[in-house]
Amino acid sequence: MxxxxxxxxxxxxxxxVQDGGRRGYLRYGVTAAxxxxxxxxxxxxxxxxxxxxxxxxxxxxxGLEVEAVGCGLTLxxxxxxxxxxLGSTRLPSAVVLRLEPGTRLSIRASEIGAWAYxxxxxxIDLPAVLGSLSTHTRSGLxxxxxxxxxxxxxxxxxxxxxxxVGLMAIHAPWLAQNAASIRVVLGPQDDYFAPEQIQAFLTQxxxxxxxxxxxxxxxxxxxxxxxxxxxxxxxxxxxGAIQIPGSGLPxxxxxxxxxxxxxxxxxxxxxxxxxxxxxxxxxxIVHFEVVPVADAVAAxxxxxxxxxxxIALIPLIRTAFPSELLLGLNLISGVVDGQEPG
Amino acid sequence: xxxxxxxxxxxxxxxxxxxxxxxxQAVNERVLALDAALSAADIPGVVELTxxxxxxxxxxxxxxxxxxxxxxxxxxxxxxxxxxxxALRRWTIPCCYDLPHGEDLAEVASRLNLSPxxxxxxxxxxxxxxxxxxxxxxxxxxxxxxxxLAIPRRAQPRPPHPVNAVxxxxxxxxxxxxxxxTGWWVIGRTPERMYAPGRVPEFLVSVGDEIRFDxxxxxxxxxxxxxxxxxxxxxxxxxx
Numbered sequence: 001m002x003x004x005x006x007x008x009x010x011x012x013x014x015x016x017v018q019d020g021g022r023r024g025y026l027r028y029g030v031t032a033a034x035x036x037x038x039x040x041x042x043x044x045x046x047x048x049x050x051x052x053x054x055x056x057x058x059x060x061x062x063g064l065e066v067e068a069v070g071c072g073l074t075l076x077x078x079x080x081x082x083x084x085x086l087g088s089t090r091l092p093s094a095v096v097l098r099l100e101p102g103t104r105l106s107i108r109a110s111e112i113g114a115w116a117y118x119x120x121x122x123x124i125d126l127p128a129v130l131g132s133l134s135t136h137t138r139s140g141l142x143x144x145x146x147x148x149x150x151x152x153x154x155x156x157x158x159x160x161x162x163x164x165v166g167l168m169a170i171h172a173p174w175l176a177q178n179a180a181s182i183r184v185v186l187g188p189q190d191d192y193f194a195p196e197q198i199q200a201f202l203t204q205x206x207x208x209x210x211x212x213x214x215x216x217x218x219x220x221x222x223x224x225x226x227x228x229x230x231x232x233x234x235x236x237x238x239x240g241a242i243q244i245p246g247s248g249l250p251x252x253x254x255x256x257x258x259x260x261x262x263x264x265x266x267x268x269x270x271x272x273x274x275x276x277x278x279x280x281x282x283x284x285i286v287h288f289e290v291v292p293v294a295d296a297v298a299a300x301x302x303x304x305x306x307x308x309x310x311i312a313l314i315p316l317i318r319t320a321f322p323s324e325l326l327l328g329l330n331l332i333s334g335v336v337d338g339q340e341p342g
Numbered sequence: 343x344x345x346x347x348x349x350x351x352x353x354x355x356x357x358x359x360x361x362x363x364x365x366x367q368a369v370n371e372r373v374l375a376l377d378a379a380l381s382a383a384d385i386p387g388v389v390e391l392t393x394x395x396x397x398x399x400x401x402x403x404x405x406x407x408x409x410x411x412x413x414x415x416x417x418x419x420x421x422x423x424x425x426x427x428x429a430l431r432r433w434t435i436p437c438c439y440d441l442p443h444g445e446d447l448a449e450v451a452s453r454l455n456l457s458p459x460x461x462x463x464x465x466x467x468x469x470x471x472x473x474x475x476x477x478x479x480x481x482x483x484x485x486x487x488x489x490x491l492a493i494p495r496r497a498q499p500r501p502p503h504p505v506n507a508v509x510x511x512x513x514x515x516x517x518x519x520x521x522x523x524t525g526w527w528v529i530g531r532t533p534e535r536m537y538a539p540g541r542v543p544e545f546l547v548s549v550g551d552e553i554r555f556d557x558x559x560x561x562x563x564x565x566x567x568x569x570x571x572x573x574x575x576x577x578x579x580x581x582x
Contacts, residue, residue: 023390026391026392027391028537029476031479130544139479141479184353185352188350188351188352233364233395234476235358235397236392236397236398238355238356238401240353241353258477258478293409296404297354300405
């Protein structure tokens with residue numbers, strides 16, 4: 001066991017420290033925060049034998065370059081199909097690696113996926129605020145001084161695992177991105193919309209707007225019309241709730257959503273599809289499909305069964321990878337295993 | 343027991359128990375009574391509860407408790423719940439309405455056709471009730487604003503209010519614990535730390551508690567603020 005740090009060499013906006021989220025304070029107006037893609041955060045941690053909700057670095061589309069300081073660090077990275085380079089070697093995008101001091105690790109977005117998760121074999125040593133390390137930048141809570149990471153920051157790591165490990169690909173078919181519809185349960189305020197408006201919501205392809213961040217993903221398309229106005233007296237907001245404000249254009253409420261809000265929510269994305277929704281990039285076309293709650297629970301159970309088994313790690317004995325192996329999600333779901341969740 | 347509740351799904355991990363559609367003290371009392379009963383029951387699989395003006399959101403783990411069982415248990419608890427079962431407190435909290443703290447007081451008074459002193463008098467004599475927290479950490483929404491003080495929100499948000507601003511708009515008052523741009527009007531500020539990470543309790547008042555503001559001048563505000571910063575709790579609570 002030793003202590004060191006991940007020093008941030010380069011980073012764009014939106015990269016933060018996140019754990020499983022801040023629990024128990026929604027009733028005081030405190031946003032839960034936590035991962036945009038909860039299953040990718042869990043996979044990265046479990047690949048290292050860490051608690052599934054342990055703190056990690058959540059990397060945004062704008063990318064991250066880090067080095068290890070003080071000691072070597074074993075890391076697991078997964079989530080979107082990011083372009084990962086250890087020194088000059090390009091690696092699969094779901095991978096366990098050893099980062100020794102003096103080597104630069106670069107994690108950059110590619111065409112698929114919007115968030116990558118960097119878990120550490122060790123513990124990110126930052127103070128918990130209201131029981132959590134999750135960063136909520138709007139209220140300045142958690143993470144490193146309540147803000148996103150900037151170049152020059154050091155993220156301290158204690159209890160770091162000293163054992164050397166070889167490169168390994170992470171086998172996690174539940175993280176595969178695919179073009180399937182995003183599944184929703186109607187409500188809680190679907191009665192604020194006439195049946196033909198609900199049909200319009202379900203039949204059109206919505207375009208993910210560039211006005212999207214950890215709080216909400218904006219969608220553009222043919223605006224929906226409210227039957228009973230667009231103001232409701234505030235009620236609770238679940239992760240994945242799709243609210244329709246006065247503009248008639250949906251906002252999908254994501255990890256940094258407020259605990260309560262005053263616009264009608266036509267539908268809510270099922271928990272099994274929250275990661276797939278989060279991993280979409282601006283410009284993506286989204287179709288929604290209604291499923292019963294029982295189907296939503298069954299889909300969630302399939303993912304949890306995958307996470308409950310030991311995460312399969314595939315040793316990588318090569319030091320150079322053909323292109324079809326580099327998109328880790330192809331490696332994982334296309335080449336090794338054709339199964340996809342739900 | 344009042345009108346029957348509605349159960350509304352918000353996906354597969356949240357269930358809304360809706361008691362009404364409007365801001366109403368009787369409705370809010372029912373929400374808080376069920377909130378207290380569910381909290382005390384500590385049902386495995388119930389992750390977190392979010393009480394609002396008129397509904398209770400139950401966040402749950404569908405792999406630990408299924409929806410039908412959750413609804414059944416909730417209905418059972420609700421039928422046994424009496425509204426007055428909670429321990430409530432009335433807080434007296436210092437508030438400075440003078441400049442530099444009551445930034446918008448003069449404009450509010452002019453829009454309401456009152457003098458600034460009348461606004462202060464009405465606000466500091468009112469007994470408010472904490473209906474819910476929302477928007478940002480520690481933002482307490484207070485019902486009980488006298489009708490003479492009902493002022494609509496601003497057409498455009500104003501620059502961020504200071505920490506612990508006392509605000510008014512839309513027939514309510516609000517304590518804004520984190521600096522935020524707002525469509526509400528800043529009529530005063532409390533030196534009390536309504537929200538202090540690391541303190542026990544982190545949030546001073548509970549939903550359902552009553553609040554009265556005690557007007558203090560700017561000089562007293564500075565003194566009180568220094569005492570609060572040193573860790574003292576300024577607000578006084580009495581059991582109701």
